[in-house]
Amino acid sequence: MTSRLLVRTFHRMVRKELSYCTLAVGVRSRRMFVSAPRHLRLSVTLAAAWCRGALFWRCSSCRPFSSTLIGFTKMSSPKRICIIGSGNWGSAIAKIVGGNVKKLDHFENEVRMYVFEEEVNGRKLTEVINTDHENVKYLPGHKLPENVVAVPDVVDTAADADILLFVLPHQFIKTICRPLVGTLKPNAVGVSLIKGFDSAPGGGIELISRVIGNLLNIPMSVLMGANLAKEVADEKFCETTIGCRDRELARDLREVFQTHYFRVVVVDDVEAVEVCGALKNIVATGAGFVDGLGYGDNTKAAIIRLGMMEIIKFCEVFYSGSQLGTFFESCGIADLITTCYGGRNRKVAEAFVSSGKTIEELEKEMLNGQKLQGPQTAAEVNFMLKSQKMEDRFPLFTAIDRICKGEMGPDQMIECIRNHPEHICNFDIKHVKISGVN
Numbered sequence: 001m002t003s004r005l006l007v008r009t010f011h012r013m014v015r016k017e018l019s020y021c022t023l024a025v026g027v028r029s030r031r032m033f034v035s036a037p038r039h040l041r042l043s044v045t046l047a048a049a050w051c052r053g054a055l056f057w058r059c060s061s062c063r064p065f066s067s068t069l070i071g072f073t074k075m076s077s078p079k080r081i082c083i084i085g086s087g088n089w090g091s092a093i094a095k096i097v098g099g100n101v102k103k104l105d106h107f108e109n110e111v112r113m114y115v116f117e118e119e120v121n122g123r124k125l126t127e128v129i130n131t132d133h134e135n136v137k138y139l140p141g142h143k144l145p146e147n148v149v150a151v152p153d154v155v156d157t158a159a160d161a162d163i164l165l166f167v168l169p170h171q172f173i174k175t176i177c178r179p180l181v182g183t184l185k186p187n188a189v190g191v192s193l194i195k196g197f198d199s200a201p202g203g204g205i206e207l208i209s210r211v212i213g214n215l216l217n218i219p220m221s222v223l224m225g226a227n228l229a230k231e232v233a234d235e236k237f238c239e240t241t242i243g244c245r246d247r248e249l250a251r252d253l254r255e256v257f258q259t260h261y262f263r264v265v266v267v268d269d270v271e272a273v274e275v276c277g278a279l280k281n282i283v284a285t286g287a288g289f290v291d292g293l294g295y296g297d298n299t300k301a302a303i304i305r306l307g308m309m310e311i312i313k314f315c316e317v318f319y320s321g322s323q324l325g326t327f328f329e330s331c332g333i334a335d336l337i338t339t340c341y342g343g344r345n346r347k348v349a350e351a352f353v354s355s356g357k358t359i360e361e362l363e364k365e366m367l368n369g370q371k372l373q374g375p376q377t378a379a380e381v382n383f384m385l386k387s388q389k390m391e392d393r394f395p396l397f398t399a400i401d402r403i404c405k406g407e408m409g410p411d412q413m414i415e416c417i418r419n420h421p422e423h424i425c426n427f428d429i430k431h432v433k434i435s436g437v438n
């Protein structure tokens, strides 16, 4: 029984190696191979198996030699993935990606992860991660796969990477990316998991994926969704949305990210996916304000609904061509709901109302080094709306920004939603369109 299994496995291996030989030397040579004497066929097959072994052997000393064999074995070498960032979400995603690439032959086993170096209990965080395989500061209680290697230098992290995953608080993205300019592998691509905008000169805002893409001259995709990092790390079921226009890359990305508990849907409406991810943090801050004021779930549902309307309107006005369906993906309504109930922005905004402390104080006190995106995104969006004289078209976003800045009391939040254009009743029947919002 065992010997029959061995023979079958050997035959399967021979057939597989034969197909590698075929790729290497072409169809004509395959015919020659098939008609060659048996001992010669066996030697070629074993040599191919050995080459492939050398090619995929993870030992770095073998790599220069193995790469010279690429042309003779498989047509493309395994792709290397790196992660730029290692906070709460960065670490949760490292757990998924590290676990997945181990099972995929066409990806390098090692996943380097850039860690902004700091001391934790007298030890360097990179050293803790590389020996204990746990990011004890930003994702305590969750083991990272051993093939995830913490690196304190961003250039070393990204060297030779084919796919770069960017997952930092958005406020640090330019500083971290600058040293990478001109150092990336040709044909490298990026994926932004970052929720936020950057302020553009002259009163505008820029998508973070564009900031990265322009700086590093690489094509960018995005991943956004209803993904509270701790729940993802706990392997509780959730969905996510990837915005990507390249079919082949989309296939790779799905393989890299998808697990039985983290389900990926890829859409091509890349900008709307990213805008949803950025703007929902503003709405979550508003949800925290009404929680802090002691209102109930109905009020929060109103914030979520009006927030969604403003997100859709924002896309219509500034990213025309966005598809209504995108707002029903995980990056849209689902992320809005999860973040307005379980997110950090909500939590800190609630404490802002109940404690009277500043947002900066509360961020330090409550988040142990993790960073808020909502108040800063509200300010960035307001910077743009003000310069375009459009604040009154986005009254919820505007009120949340004013409350964060102390220009308005949190109690005025309710007045704001009461007077939202949605509720300036003209005693007519609202005509509900499927193609957009009024």
Ligand SMILES: NC(=O)c1ccc[n+]([C@@H]2O[C@H](COP(=O)([O-])OP(=O)(O)OC[C@H]3O[C@@H](n4cnc5c(N)ncnc54)[C@H](O)[C@@H]3O)[C@@H](O)[C@H]2O)c1
Residues within 6 Å of the ligand: 085, 086, 087, 088, 089, 090, 091, 115, 116, 117, 138, 167, 168, 169, 170, 172, 176, 193, 194, 195, 196, 227, 228, 229, 230, 369, 370, 371, 372, 373
């Ligand atoms: N945490 C989540 O549940 C979650 C889920 C989905 C998306 N996101 C998004 O992912 C992005 C990253 O969030 P996160 O939760 O991984 O980060 P985080 O909030 O845990 O932030 C901490 C990270 O910032 C780093 N940092 C601190 N100071 C720095 C500096 N001066 N320069 C560079 N890095 C510095 C820290 O080393 C740490 O890695 C954000 O845009 C966030 O909105 C977060």
Ligand SMILES: O=P(O)(O)OC[C@H](O)CO
Residues within 6 Å of the ligand: 195, 225, 226, 227, 228, 229, 281, 284, 335, 338, 339, 342, 343, 344, 345, 346, 373
């Ligand atoms: O904790 P928050 O508010 O930064 O939200 C986390 C995620 O973005 C939820 O999808």
